[in-house]
Amino acid sequence: MMEKIKIGAIGLGRLGYQHAENIAFKIPGAELIALCDKNEEKLNETVKAWGIPYSYTDYDEMIKNEELDAVVITSPSALHTTQIANALEAGLHVFSEKPLGTSVEECKVAEAAVEKYPDLVFMLGFMRRYDPSYAYAREKIKNGEIGKVVLFRGYSQDPESCIEGAIAYAGHSGGQFIDMAVHDIDLARWMLDSEPKTIHAIGGCYAHEEFGKYKDGDNVSALMQMENDAMVFLFAGRTAPHGYNVETEIVGTKATLRIASVPQKNMVEILDEHGVRRECSQDFLERFEQAYIEEINEFISCIRENRKPEVTVYDGTKTTEIAYQCKQAFETNELIRP
Incomplete structure (x- = not known):
């Protein structure tokens, strides 16, 4: 049996900690042997508790x-491309969280590094592709079961309870489209197998004016027409009162697919003085718990089997490019033709 792939992980924020914990305890083919973080107290505590x-x-x-x-990169977005290039140069396989870069220029740096080391595996963390429901829906679309796609609708909403963290991060996030809608942009490209030919975007600061100083909103939306004529509507919001809400609908000429139309935490219904209700997922770690495991499993399998993942560095560049075109459309209130 092949030895486990030895991994070093950087970043112990919410998602970084989850990735590190998954590698340490839930990915059979991997072994977490190194951790890196600027927060020495959290780093030392984690290393000691897990025996790293x-x-x-x-x-x-x-x-x-x-x-x-190999390395798994979950550091601040602006560091990704440099850390990707340095790891590849050191002869290491690389898994990096999205976004690939905070500008298209940064993404091109990552592209050049990946192209320079074709024998190494590079994978980008668009985890929704590894969610069983999304993968199932895409197969139905590919098989022609819903006919010609008319509309892709993607909602991504963070709960109001997390707003302070979002405001604190706003100056570094690149804006709602690059920080949040990038997942829906990737899903639309992946499921429709097409690129946008027109983009219009609107939105504003409906509850939190703080985002305005970064030319951003707390709720934004975009309407695109793809090259295959399918319509794409994206909505990204920071103020959901009920919880973390990622909802997707694909309307076809023969059928409609809906994924998580109610962001339910589980299958339990609660009957109490408030009536009959279902509890909602409260964050992305809870909603996409299995997808985060599956994407690292795929990364490890690619290394073992000497093959490349479906998600490429070019997907990272393209989604960043489209996200910035959405941002441009939002800021200028003009139709963008990519």
């Missing part, structure tokens, strides 16, 4: 570790 051999506060020091086979 190596810890670093400097990423460039971590990737010099000759025991490593």
Whole structure:
């Protein structure tokens, strides 16, 4: 049996911690041997609790570790492309969280690095592709079961309860379209197998004016027409009162597919003084728990089987490009023709 793939992970924020925990305890083909984070207290606490051999506060020091086979990058978005390039240069396979970069120029740097090292595996974390429901829906679309696609509608809403974190991060996020809608942009491209030919975007600061100083909104939307004439409507919001809500609908000429039209936490119904209700997922980690495991499993399988994942560096560049075109349309209130 092949030895486990030895991984170093950077970033112990919410998603970084989840990835690290999954690699340490839920991915049979992987072994987490190194962790890196600027927060020494959290780093030391985690390394000690999990029995991780190596810890670093400097990423460039971590990737010099000759025991490593691969890295998983969940650091601030602006660091991704440099860290991707440095890891590939060090001979390591790379999994990076989205976005690929916070500008198209940054994405091109990552593209050049990936092209320079064709024998290494690079994978980008568009985890929704690995959610069983989305994968199932895409097969139905590919098989022609819903006929010609008329409309893709994607909603991504964060709960109002998380607004303080969103405001604090707003100056570094790149805006709603790059930070949130990028997942729906990727899904639309993936499911429709087409690119946008026109983009219009609107929105505003409906509850939190703080986003306005970054030329952003707390709720934004975009309408696109794809090259295959399908319509795409995207909505990204920060103020959902009920919880974390990712909802997708694909309308075809023969059938309609809806994914998570109610963002229910589980199949339980509660009957009490409020009536009959279902509880909602409260964050992305809960909703996409299995998808995060499956995408790292796929990364490990690609390394073992010497093949490339379906998600490429070019998907990262293209979604970033479209997200910025949405941002441009939002800021200028003009129709964009990519």
